[in-house]
Amino acid sequence: MMIFVYDLDGTICFKGKPLSDPMVRVLDSVKENGHEIVFASARPIRDLLPVLPAHMRHAPMVGGNGAFIKADGLNISTVHFEQPIAEEIIRLIKTYEADYLIDSAWDYAFSGNNDHPIRRNVDPEQRARNIRLEELNEIVKVVILRSLNAQLMAEELGNLPVVTYMHGTEAIIDISPVGVDKWTGLKALGIKPYEYIAFGNDANDVPMFRHAKRSICVGTHSDLMQLTLESVKSDEEQVIHKILEVVEELDKDNVSASISV
Numbered sequence: 001m002m003i004f005v006y007d008l009d010g011t012i013c014f015k016g017k018p019l020s021d022p023m024v025r026v027l028d029s030v031k032e033n034g035h036e037i038v039f040a041s042a043r044p045i046r047d048l049l050p051v052l053p054a055h056m057r058h059a060p061m062v063g064g065n066g067a068f069i070k071a072d073g074l075n076i077s078t079v080h081f082e083q084p085i086a087e088e089i090i091r092l093i094k095t096y097e098a099d100y101l102i103d104s105a106w107d108y109a110f111s112g113n114n115d116h117p118i119r120r121n122v123d124p125e126q127r128a129r130n131i132r133l134e135e136l137n138e139i140v141k142v143v144i145l146r147s148l149n150a151q152l153m154a155e156e157l158g159n160l161p162v163v164t165y166m167h168g169t170e171a172i173i174d175i176s177p178v179g180v181d182k183w184t185g186l187k188a189l190g191i192k193p194y195e196y197i198a199f200g201n202d203a204n205d206v207p208m209f210r211h212a213k214r215s216i217c218v219g220t221h222s223d224l225m226q227l228t229l230e231s232v233k234s235d236e237e238q239v240i241h242k243i244l245e246v247v248e249e250l251d252k253d254n255v256s257a258s259i260s261v
Contacts, residue, residue: 002196007202009043017051030247036060039056040182040198042064042174044064046127060072064140066176077188078138092153099111099145147173154166163178167202186211193211201218201219214228
């Protein structure tokens with residue numbers, strides 16, 4: 001048995017849409033072959049669930065780049081910013097007049113353009129409330145969508161005990177509590193180093209790539225390509241083919257091992 005850890009957006013689902021029927025079928029085949037599936041996403045669990053079919057919503061999940069953990073059913077544990085750090089992030093948001101998506105354990109605060117692609121992916125099933133920033137009882141994850149100067153804001157955030165990821169040329173800054181990333185989330189699920197295969201496409205997948213037995217980069221992200229020699233085009237059909245190829249190789253290895261014994 002092998003654990004397969006999948007990032008979502010840009011890896012196995014595209015353009016913010018739910019998993020396609022062909023992708024669902026190939027993931028089902030991974031399970032049917034005796035392997036385990038874990039989802040690890042930048043999305044909070046609230047927004048991760050809607051892109052999955054109902055029968056996959058009980059799988060172990062890492063959300064918010066490690067800030068949210070769902071190990072069984074819908075029981076979700078979180079890691080939030082300490083109050084002084086949260087206050088400093090809010091100060092920077094005001095200084096740089098930033099638009100944001102800020103998540104608490106379940107509810108969220110959003111400012112900015114409702115046509116933003118990220119906004120369209122937030123709580124599509126209306127499971128939570130969009131409330132004022134001041135009403136959030138704790139802050140688990142922050143995404144800066146736009147600011148007066150993304151580079152300067154990122155530099156100031158770099159002076160805080162937080163984890164940040166810049167997303168491509170979009171000037172989007174992803175902020176999580178210090179010590180929180182996808183690998184720490186996987187560890188919280190009881191997963192050990194080198195006992196899983198990782199599929200990912202962005203900088204926030206670097207920590208889980210570092211500890212994977214095998215990792216596959218979807219696309220050509222430079223940070224990920226430094227950690228693996230395996231990549232596949234950012235194309236759903238190609239990703240499906242790669243997943244099937246990996247499962248087939250594992251099955252062959254298992255047959256060879258049983259014969260040698």
